Amino acid sequence: KKGTTVALLPKANPESQPATKAAIWIHKVIEPCYSLVMTHIFSLLHLCVCVCPINGQCVRSQHGCVVRVCSLCALLLWKHSQYCFSVQKSGGTQLKLVMSFPNYGQAMFKPMKQERDEETNSDLYYFSDFERHNAEIAAFHLDRVLGYRRIPPVVGRLVDVVKEIKDVTTDRKLARTFFTSPVGNVCFYGQCSYYCSTEHAVCGRPRDLEASLAVMLPDLSLAVRRSWRSPWRRSYSRSKLAKWESEPDYCSTVTKTPPFNKGTRLVDFIDLVILDFLMSNMDRHHYETFEKFGNNTFLVHLDNGRAFGRHSKDEPSILAPLEQCCRIRRTTWLRLRLLSLPQYRLSDVMRASLSHDPLHSVAPLLSEPHLAALDRRLKTVLETVSRCQKRQSEDGGDDGVLYDDIA
Ligand SMILES: Nc1ncnc2c1ncn2[C@@H]1O[C@H](COP(=O)(O)OP(=O)(O)OP(=O)(O)O)[C@@H](O)[C@H]1O
Numbered sequence: 001k002k003g004t005t006v007a008l009l010p011k012a013n014p015e016s017q018p019a020t021k022a023a024i025w026i027h028k029v030i031e032p033c034y035s036l037v038m039t040h041i042f043s044l045l046h047l048c049v050c051v052c053p054i055n056g057q058c059v060r061s062q063h064g065c066v067v068r069v070c071s072l073c074a075l076l077l078w079k080h081s082q083y084c085f086s087v088q089k090s091g092g093t094q095l096k097l098v099m100s101f102p103n104y105g106q107a108m109f110k111p112m113k114q115e116r117d118e119e120t121n122s123d124l125y126y127f128s129d130f131e132r133h134n135a136e137i138a139a140f141h142l143d144r145v146l147g148y149r150r151i152p153p154v155v156g157r158l159v160d161v162v163k164e165i166k167d168v169t170t171d172r173k174l175a176r177t178f179f180t181s182p183v184g185n186v187c188f189y190g191q192c193s194y195y196c197s198t199e200h201a202v203c204g205r206p207r208d209l210e211a212s213l214a215v216m217l218p219d220l221s222l223a224v225r226r227s228w229r230s231p232w233r234r235s236y237s238r239s240k241l242a243k244w245e246s247e248p249d250y251c252s253t254v255t256k257t258p259p260f261n262k263g264t265r266l267v268d269f270i271d272l273v274i275l276d277f278l279m280s281n282m283d284r285h286h287y288e289t290f291e292k293f294g295n296n297t298f299l300v301h302l303d304n305g306r307a308f309g310r311h312s313k314d315e316p317s318i319l320a321p322l323e324q325c326c327r328i329r330r331t332t333w334l335r336l337r338l339l340s341l342p343q344y345r346l347s348d349v350m351r352a353s354l355s356h357d358p359l360h361s362v363a364p365l366l367s368e369p370h371l372a373a374l375d376r377r378l379k380t381v382l383e384t385v386s387r388c389q390k391r392q393s394e395d396g397g398d399d400g401v402l403y404d405d406i407a
Pocket residue numbers: 091092093094108131152214215216217302303304305
């Protein structure tokens with residue numbers, strides 16, 4: 001930086017006295033000041049790209065981002081607004097925003113698109129289903145109740161779409177999609193590949209909009225995540241069957257293939273399958289892990305917006321991995337059995353847990369039929385495990401169903 005500074009300043013003429021004086025002056029006064037100014041400009045630029053992820057904690061980035069610097073950055077960015085600013089989240093198929101808060105926190109925002117008691121049209125394929133804000137919230141609670149804790153915290157909020165989005169967004173494309181509906185509600189639709197049009201706009205009442213806010217994981221530049229394709233991924237086609245739907249011995253092929261041939265990957269995946277079956281999420285095409293921990297690590301259960309779409313119907317195919325592999329963690333199995341007892345009934349525990357969410361005061365996050373479906377599906381999971389155990393004991397084998405993670 002110093003070199004650049006010198007090059008930018010006029011060269012002094014050593015023969016002329018005034019020029020020498022000027023050179024000295026430049027050398028002693030201007031240059032250090034200039035360098036200082038430049039250094040500050042550089043650090044300002046740096047600090048504005050530094051990442052301050054969660055809990056107001058500034059994480060040191062490769063560029064040497066420190067707390068002091070980040071506070072300054074925050075000050076610059078939020079000086080004009082006591083609220084947060086939001087931009088559209090790139091990637092994914094439906095509208096979602098990333099909101100930034102004055103305490104450096106960031107959250108992924110998904111708006112309410114469906115009433116709680118509305119059931120997804122059964123003629124709609126899972127891949128064109130809406131994402132539901134209450135599904136994101138309920139999934140977080142369910143994941144916790146099951147003892148997994150693999151979904152980043154999600155909370156419900158009533159958001160003022162004008163004050164907290166339109167007025168403070170730095171995303172011009174998003175701002176351009178705001179309009180007032182014929183009955184005076186403020187609506188917007190953003191830009192995305194599904195449901196981002198005037199016909200599918202999300203609207204406040206007149207400005208208040210229910211939404212889910214999920215804590216953003218640290219930026220990928222700080223904590224790289226790997227996305228893995230699910231071996232039991234659906235075909236995402238209206239006519240084609242996936243391999244797992246037609247190959248009878250599909251599980252043994254999977255368990256011979258890395259990373260499913262070692263460690264806890266299979267039982268981790270089965271945990272996720274059970275979560276998905278309970279909330280009827282058919283859209284688990286991928287799952288993620290933190291790269292740093294290699295293959296021997298937990299799974300991050302992101303993207304649960306298409307869960308809790310239908311309560312009157314269960315989807316047995318979601319349980320195919322459990323059915324085909326007959327393997328489950330002992331701790332998961334014990335937890336499921338506990339949650340089937342009358343005093344710890346899953347629906348009751350979930351109702352109690354969800355009542356702590358701020359949106360509960362607007363309406364319960366899951367309607368009663370959805371809570372009842374949880375109990376019914378839990379019974380199916382336990383019956384599936386029992387069937388596996390019965391089959392194995394008839395075959396004369398040891399109990400290979402339970403993966404012992406207690407000893
Ligand atoms: N809490 C989070 N923190 C950081 N990144 C996240 C978080 N939740 C989701 N993501 C990332 O954001 C991307 C899009 O989010 P999400 O999967 O919810 O959108 P989507 O529209 O459902 O995607 P798709 O339609 O492809 O299923 C995902 O690739 C995921 O890696």
